[in-house]
Amino acid sequence: MQLLKISEYARNCEQQSPRFTPEIYIFETTTEVDTFAATRLIEQVQAKPASILTLPTGNTPVGMYKQVVNAYNQRLTDLHAVTIFNLDEYYPISQEHPNSYAAIMKRHLINHLLVAAWHIPNGEAKDPELEAERYKQLLEQHQPIDLAILGIGPGTTCHIGFNEKGSSIGSNVRYVPLHPETKEANAKLFDNPRDIPDGTITQGIADILQAKQILVIAKGTSKAWGINRALKGPVSSDAPASFLRLHPNVTFVLDKNAGQYIQ
Numbered sequence: 001m002q003l004l005k006i007s008e009y010a011r012n013c014e015q016q017s018p019r020f021t022p023e024i025y026i027f028e029t030t031t032e033v034d035t036f037a038a039t040r041l042i043e044q045v046q047a048k049p050a051s052i053l054t055l056p057t058g059n060t061p062v063g064m065y066k067q068v069v070n071a072y073n074q075r076l077t078d079l080h081a082v083t084i085f086n087l088d089e090y091y092p093i094s095q096e097h098p099n100s101y102a103a104i105m106k107r108h109l110i111n112h113l114l115v116a117a118w119h120i121p122n123g124e125a126k127d128p129e130l131e132a133e134r135y136k137q138l139l140e141q142h143q144p145i146d147l148a149i150l151g152i153g154p155g156t157t158c159h160i161g162f163n164e165k166g167s168s169i170g171s172n173v174r175y176v177p178l179h180p181e182t183k184e185a186n187a188k189l190f191d192n193p194r195d196i197p198d199g200t201i202t203q204g205i206a207d208i209l210q211a212k213q214i215l216v217i218a219k220g221t222s223k224a225w226g227i228n229r230a231l232k233g234p235v236s237s238d239a240p241a242s243f244l245r246l247h248p249n250v251t252f253v254l255d256k257n258a259g260q261y262i263q
């Protein structure tokens, strides 16, 4: 059940002109968030079979991918012409490590269906700067991205991709050290928390804002602060997700816990 559609919300927030008004959907359950996001992805591919997508990893999109794979298995969608760019990857990390974003993407999506191409930064590359440059050039060859789907960082990180606090609006694909708060949160997802790498290679804020459409998905109370901060207060690099308010076509889809401060 959809609780609220608050396109009015951002209009009422403290804003500096010119800013755009994100669409915001808040759902009672996380499954409804997954369904909304999966439907948006499938509709995008229906409208343009050779879509270029930026896709996230982490826990948040797992349910969305499950629904996309279900739809694929029922022949309700066909992604054979789609090109996928992952948003980010840890660095350094073995692609075989179960917590690498490469392994997570394979587990939840790539192993289950056919796509035209799938690109992700190589966590095993010798030089992260060179690898970032390679990925940046590849991305540039395919831009503009048709649809970018993102999560948001937990706690007060307010990151998108691994664009941590201090990331500039003009940033492109690059190596970014993990912020200590992100490191602490994500280390809990590793069997051995000490295995968490120090860094990442991530699409930059400018790469994300370059997409034609952006869909932000967030679930749970750990995202509530970041969602509120992204939508309120100054658009500034101390809250990288706030830069999304500079894009004309952004949708936030939240469960009621992630959306608790903005209802």
Ligand code: PGA
Residues within 6 Å of the ligand: 057, 058, 059, 060, 061, 151, 152, 153, 154, 159, 160, 161
């Ligand atoms: P999560 O990560 O989906 O695992 O919460 C999101 C993020 O850190 O951007």
